[in-house]
Amino acid sequence: xxxxxxxxxxxAIHAGAAPDAATxxxxxxxxxxxxxxxxxxxxxxxxxxxxAFGNIYTRITNPTNAVLEERIAAxxxxxxxxxxxxxxxxxxxxxxxLMQPGDEFIAANKLYxxxxxxxxxxxxxxxxxxxxxxxDDPASFEAAITPRTKAIFCESIANPGGVVTDIAxxxxxxxxxNIPLVVDNTMATPYLIRPFEHGADIVVHSAxxxxxxxxxxxxxxxxxxxxxxxxxxxxxPMMSQPRPEYAGMVxxxxxxxxxxxxxxxVLGLRDLxxxxxxxxxxxxxxxxxxxxxxxxxxxxxxxxxxxFLSTHPAVEWVSYPGLxxxxxxxxAQRYTPHGAxxxxxxxxxxxxxxxxxxxxxLDLFSHLANIGDTRSLIIHPASTTHRQLTDAQKTVAGAGxxxxxxxxxxxxxxxxxxxxxxxxxx
Ligand SMILES: *Cc1c(COP(=O)(O)O)cnc(C)c1O
Numbered sequence: 001x002x003x004x005x006x007x008x009x010x011x012a013i014h015a016g017a018a019p020d021a022a023t024x025x026x027x028x029x030x031x032x033x034x035x036x037x038x039x040x041x042x043x044x045x046x047x048x049x050x051x052a053f054g055n056i057y058t059r060i061t062n063p064t065n066a067v068l069e070e071r072i073a074a075x076x077x078x079x080x081x082x083x084x085x086x087x088x089x090x091x092x093x094x095x096x097x098l099m100q101p102g103d104e105f106i107a108a109n110k111l112y113x114x115x116x117x118x119x120x121x122x123x124x125x126x127x128x129x130x131x132x133x134x135x136d137d138p139a140s141f142e143a144a145i146t147p148r149t150k151a152i153f154c155e156s157i158a159n160p161g162g163v164v165t166d167i168a169x170x171x172x173x174x175x176x177x178n179i180p181l182v183v184d185n186t187m188a189t190p191y192l193i194r195p196f197e198h199g200a201d202i203v204v205h206s207a208x209x210x211x212x213x214x215x216x217x218x219x220x221x222x223x224x225x226x227x228x229x230x231x232x233x234x235x236x237p238m239m240s241q242p243r244p245e246y247a248g249m250v251x252x253x254x255x256x257x258x259x260x261x262x263x264x265x266v267l268g269l270r271d272l273x274x275x276x277x278x279x280x281x282x283x284x285x286x287x288x289x290x291x292x293x294x295x296x297x298x299x300x301x302x303x304x305x306x307x308f309l310s311t312h313p314a315v316e317w318v319s320y321p322g323l324x325x326x327x328x329x330x331x332a333q334r335y336t337p338h339g340a341x342x343x344x345x346x347x348x349x350x351x352x353x354x355x356x357x358x359x360x361x362l363d364l365f366s367h368l369a370n371i372g373d374t375r376s377l378i379i380h381p382a383s384t385t386h387r388q389l390t391d392a393q394k395t396v397a398g399a400g401x402x403x404x405x406x407x408x409x410x411x412x413x414x415x416x417x418x419x420x421x422x423x424x425x426x
Contacts, residue, residue, distance in 0.1 A: 087206025171199015299339025
């Protein structure tokens with residue numbers, strides 16, 4: 001072996017995994033157990049005191065989940081990671097480690113709808129306030145910073161598709177003000193974009209989508225970039241202040257450049273509890289083994305379908321950054337040269353009625369609220385996820401009455417195009 005670092009394809013298959021020490025099993029076993037036997041009383045004491053690494057109870061650590069954690073940390077280029085029950089749990093535990101009651105964070109206004117709800121409503125119960133900034137205008141983030149700002153949050157490629165964020169511009173602002181930049185990398189995955197290379201400090205994922213990739217498991221991941229200096233920074237007491245339950249240990253001092261991941265685990269997972277089932281970790285690991293192949297095919301297929309739709313007589317507009325005419329094409333070429341991802345929106349000339357008719361007339365596309373499946377998916381936001389909004393609110397959210405969102409799967413693109421063409425001509 002040389003000192004050369006393994007490439008992305010190799011890491012997607014091998015990072016974190018080795019043949020099982022007890023049995024020789026080559027695939028990562030599902031350690032479907034709640035708890036782990038201590039060697040003796042001293043061993044138990046050192047585990048509970050965080051003086052030794054090891055397993056106690058699957059709410060906090062599990063060997064199957066640990067392989068998934070090491071793998072995503074390697075693929076993103078972070079120092080450590082944490083597997084949790086869902087993408088929303090990843091966002092929540094991240095904010096739980098960063099925020100105190102009365103604190104604020106700034107979020108890009110083009111986000112997954114569930115994140116918008118979580119930030120606007122549920123976070124109020126913890127005394128955390130979201131301040132919205134314009135994804136397309138980095139200066140609007142800087143203008144919103146106050147002494148209580150504890151984080152900046154954005155997506156790399158933003159839902160409902162078609163928006164590429166200038167992560168480096170936000171990273172520079174975050175650094176200037178010494179605030180961590182949190183990037184939700186669900187839509188891009190590290191195959192398309194590695195946010196740490198552009199100035200992110202923390203990456204979160206809904207592993208439910210492209211990482212798992214087969215539409216069968218809910219899961220989430222938090223990756224620590226190891227870049228932010230928490231030690232000595234009183235604004236971030238979870239990392240920088242002595243923990244009474246760990247004999248006064250300061251997590252940022254004891255664990256250095258993975259102190260944030262440790263805080264999410266030994267404070268967040270321990271006390272709030274959204275742990276990932278080892279069975280789901282196993283399925284997500286299997287998905288990640290083929291991530292490079294799938295993401296390339298997803299993007300290639302999406303490029304073909306978007307190109308087809310862009311000249312279709314029933315289609316008013318297509319918002320896909322892979323199209324040369326697109327507003328985000330230059331950012332896509334800079335941030336995601338392998339392809340612009342699988343998810344995008346387009347507008348129908350026939351408006352709301354045409355959207356409802358289209359989702360009911362397709363054979364291959366499934367009408368449902370998800371993205372990142374092997375199967376192609378479609379949703380008409382105005383009649384489903386965004387139906388409670390007024391028409392004006394829908395338009396601001398990128399979910400006007402004429403808008404349809406596609407998540408392009410791994411089928412033959414000619415079959416997808418034929419299905420869409422038939423339904424659109426219907
Ligand atoms: C789905 C999604 C989430 C939420 O993840 P869950 O696994 O559904 O909890 C967060 N961010 C983005 C970009 C998503 O697509």
